Amino acid sequence: MSKRIEVNDLNVYYSDFLAVEGVTITIEPRTVTAFIGPSGCGKSTFLRTLNRMHEVIPGAHVEGEVLIDGNNLYAAGVDPVMVRRQVGMVFQRANPFPTMSIRDNVLAGLKLNNRRLSKGDGDDLVEKGLRGANLWNEVKDRLNLPGGGLSGGQQQRLCIARAITVSPDVLLMDEPCSALDPISTLAIEDLITELKEDYTIVIVTHNMQQASRVSDKTAFFNIAGTGKPGKLIEYNDTTAIFGSPTKKETEDYVSGRFG
Numbered sequence: 001m002s003k004r005i006e007v008n009d010l011n012v013y014y015s016d017f018l019a020v021e022g023v024t025i026t027i028e029p030r031t032v033t034a035f036i037g038p039s040g041c042g043k044s045t046f047l048r049t050l051n052r053m054h055e056v057i058p059g060a061h062v063e064g065e066v067l068i069d070g071n072n073l074y075a076a077g078v079d080p081v082m083v084r085r086q087v088g089m090v091f092q093r094a095n096p097f098p099t100m101s102i103r104d105n106v107l108a109g110l111k112l113n114n115r116r117l118s119k120g121d122g123d124d125l126v127e128k129g130l131r132g133a134n135l136w137n138e139v140k141d142r143l144n145l146p147g148g149g150l151s152g153g154q155q156q157r158l159c160i161a162r163a164i165t166v167s168p169d170v171l172l173m174d175e176p177c178s179a180l181d182p183i184s185t186l187a188i189e190d191l192i193t194e195l196k197e198d199y200t201i202v203i204v205t206h207n208m209q210q211a212s213r214v215s216d217k218t219a220f221f222n223i224a225g226t227g228k229p230g231k232l233i234e235y236n237d238t239t240a241i242f243g244s245p246t247k248k249e250t251e252d253y254v255s256g257r258f259g
């Protein structure tokens, strides 16, 4: 399941615009890594290169390598759809299919992958996914009601259930709590800590307390000015990034002296 991500000298473009330059980073299995940095430094852009979502935008492309357990996602002949199965993604705004039942939402990723399921297998997967996302007890009596009827925090956990039901190796999360209240945020943070037993997790967050609560490693990205590419400035244990960063830029950012 959980796999190592190794990125070598990655440049990320939107057409001619170099948005992120020269990222080299290794992310170990069964860890949570937080990406932090000011708005526009390319955290989300870089995150989306880890499952080939970036290239969905016309003109968007990369140079360099992203290896998952040694296999380059960008090698010739690799199917991006298979990559996205292996590397799941949870977005800032929960995006369940609102009129689809809770049950079918959990299975939606599998069905997109053309898996045919018996009713019994489907029931087992739904329970497993919802338990994995800490949502089972809250929804087990209303599995056939629409996903859109859940609270924001429940919808986000439903999206996590959908993401883990396809058995990915890596889970990418782009500000998964930014639309949530503090209680729902803590529920997701607890869940992230549990999920790291099974997955390699990368989370983009603007909330530095959240980064220090949930992550083992933190990567600080920065940008020298408008129109310049974002760069990875420092990557280390989260305690070191927040307690004793080696670069002044990092220290200024984590201590709030940025800008």
Ligand SMILES: Nc1ncnc2c1ncn2[C@@H]1O[C@H](COP(=O)(O)OP(=O)(O)OP(=O)(O)O)[C@@H](O)[C@H]1O
Residues within 6 Å of the ligand: 014, 017, 019, 037, 038, 039, 040, 041, 042, 043, 044, 045, 046, 057, 227, 230
């Ligand atoms: N679809 C796009 N087309 C062209 N440029 C884009 C696109 N999306 C993002 N960019 C540019 O790429 C750069 C990095 O943006 P990105 O959203 O990755 O930064 P971020 O660090 O995640 O920011 P935030 O914290 O505000 O979400 C910015 O200059 C942004 O304007």
